[in-house]
Amino acid sequence: MAEAMTLQERKAALDAIAAEILVCTKCPLYTGRTRAVPGAGPIDAEILFIGEGPGFHEDKQGLPFVGQAGKFLEELLAGIGMNRDQVFITNVVKCRPPQNRDPLPLEVDTCTANYLYRQIDLINPKIIVTLGRYSMGLFFPKAKITAIHGKPKYEDGRYYLPLFHPAAVLRNMAVLKPQAVADFKKIPELLKEIRKKQTEDKPGSSTPPPPPSEPPKQLSLF
Numbered sequence: 001m002a003e004a005m006t007l008q009e010r011k012a013a014l015d016a017i018a019a020e021i022l023v024c025t026k027c028p029l030y031t032g033r034t035r036a037v038p039g040a041g042p043i044d045a046e047i048l049f050i051g052e053g054p055g056f057h058e059d060k061q062g063l064p065f066v067g068q069a070g071k072f073l074e075e076l077l078a079g080i081g082m083n084r085d086q087v088f089i090t091n092v093v094k095c096r097p098p099q100n101r102d103p104l105p106l107e108v109d110t111c112t113a114n115y116l117y118r119q120i121d122l123i124n125p126k127i128i129v130t131l132g133r134y135s136m137g138l139f140f141p142k143a144k145i146t147a148i149h150g151k152p153k154y155e156d157g158r159y160y161l162p163l164f165h166p167a168a169v170l171r172n173m174a175v176l177k178p179q180a181v182a183d184f185k186k187i188p189e190l191l192k193e194i195r196k197k198q199t200e201d202k203p204g205s206s207t208p209p210p211p212p213s214e215p216p217k218q219l220s221l222f
């Protein structure tokens with residue numbers, strides 16, 4: 001879908017989704033929200049981070065990952081030479097569940113079907129990074145985060161990388177921070193790999209055949 005649209009058209013379509021989210025009443029979570037949080041970042045972001053849902057600060061400000069977990073995410077990004085303006089950050093559900101409870105299956109299904117998958121289509125990222133078990137569950141069904149964190153899979157022309165949620169790392173820094181830092185370091189490697197893959201896959205990008213070698217010279221008998 002994104003391939004057939006200009007960057008401007010994609011941006012306009014993404015903004016239209018955000019506008020829908022701000023007034024959405026499709027699942028019960030709208031009743032408790034202050035502000036819905038559609039997500040933030042450039043339309044042509046190569047990396048899409050997907051968390052679980054807005055927390056207290058996100059709900060107040062209407063922006064994703066702005067509390068302590070957001071600061072830590074920025075620290076992890078800085079560790080690989082990136083900042084949040086270069087990536088798109090959103091959540092599985094766009095409205096804060098009451099008292100930060102886990103989102104219910106109906107809420108996850110409704111919100112992802114109406115918004116997240118459409119956002120993914122438009123942004124068309126090279127890497128989807130899932131933060132925590134809810135977003136992981138969308139792409140790695142039945143997997144356990146402790147077993148697969150930092151292990152990417154390549155599917156449908158992009159990488160999916162499951163990582164710990166920054167909030168979970170903050171609750172257990174001694175054990176999880178070194179793992180989170182090591183997992184994050186895989187992002188630049190994957191980006192390099194997929195850029196190369198996509199360049200090679202582009203029609204007409206195959207290595208041109210070598211020029212014909214000079215015809216063998218006839219040995220002169222004189």
Ligand code: SF4
Pocket residue numbers: 021024025026027028029030036093094095107110111114
């Ligand atoms: S969580 Fe998603 S589906 Fe539910 S009300 Fe908010 S935007 Fe709509």
